[in-house]
Amino acid sequence: MIALADCNNFYASCERVFNPGLNNKPIVVLSNNDGCIIARSNEAKDLGIKMGEPVFKVKHIIKENNVYVFSTNFALYGDMSSRVMSLLDSMSPEIEIYSIDEAFMNFNGIKNQLRVANHIRRTIKKSTGIPISIGIAKTKTLSKVANYIAKKQMKRGLCLLTGHNNILKALKCLPVSKIWGIGSRYSRILNGYNIKTAYDFIQLNEEWVLKKMTIMGLRIQKELKEIPCFSIDTNPSPKKNICTSRSFDGTVGSIQLMQEAITTHAVRCAEKLRSEQSCARYVSVILKTNPFDTLGEYYNGYKSIALSIPTNDTIEIVHKANILLKSMYKKGLTYKKAGVIVGDIISENQVQLDLFDTDEDHIKRKNLYGTLDRLNQKLGRDKIQILGQGTNKRWGIKQERVTPCYTTQWDQLLKVHC
DNA sequence: TCTGGGGTCCTAGGACCC
């Protein structure tokens, strides 16, 4: 059995912890630049304020009802999250932290599951001030359903969803759009076939689901039919890419301002890489014009570039990001959003060393063979050899292929090579 | 006037190799 613990209205609840006078009052938390609503207390939900709605559309509701408005404070939310998660961890044999405010717990073999869940709930509330709901069921997707019921019906924030008939009954009341993994797009498609509820969805032919909704859709369907397809991942794999991006407070046209933004984001990416003790093999820059400006040209640029060596070095990442920016930037356009992605992330102490170069003259200048000699000397063994030349398919550049080399002496290698 | 940020997974199709 799987239990899903989900903090209620997490960001709003965090603000309340430090200001109990806000209890029972409507609260909203806003996104960057105070543009969108990203969290609401129950009172704010009751006023009809929707998730993700732009603030200007609900300004009148906020004013008329004295809704308390907060800008995001991610340092606070992150800290509160760690406290909640470490408590959950201490009370459960296995947990998977799924997001800032959610965790799956392995409840296999636990007797009196509702009583245990209730104990967890009360402990979290007492120790952190954060209210949580817990849904328990046989699969992850069903535990999501159980959690939805726990919140909806205010059953003390608990729901144990077992028994075939009970499950079917619950699925009959659940709109397809509320199923975990089925978003607005698939909901619209399913509704078009008159599939309105989760119950309707599980009646569908499996081949049809596979064809229309890929393997993910089929797994979701099986999970709703009590066949587990997603297991608890207690040791999540490291990130595959890291992104830092922001919308501007308005639009930006000048290349200088864009460079400042890209540089800031690139620096942040490098910091995140180092804090994870990782290196990235490519840098991407994203530029977006204002998608709501129907008159302007919509340009969603996305480009990548190989780094000569996997790196987490700030200077190198900033440099590459700015080169990309210059190649993508179009004069005359104004941009609404800019970002930097670093990807193909590998662990810092398990670096596969490839030597790339963009043209043969450059290789000669850098004296690749000399570099290799020094590298091999440094490593204390004659291990890295040039295997041949070729065009790197991924990046479309000429490349000297060398023996892959896994090393923990990353700092030294960088110093020697650069 | 004002519309979030940070991720993951899957697939189709092209390029390339043998």
Next chain:
DNA sequence: TCTGGGGTCCTAGGACCC
């Protein structure tokens, strides 16, 4: 000169989540 198919890697884009 023309012709083939399977496997794999890679990219772009779509869909989703919180």
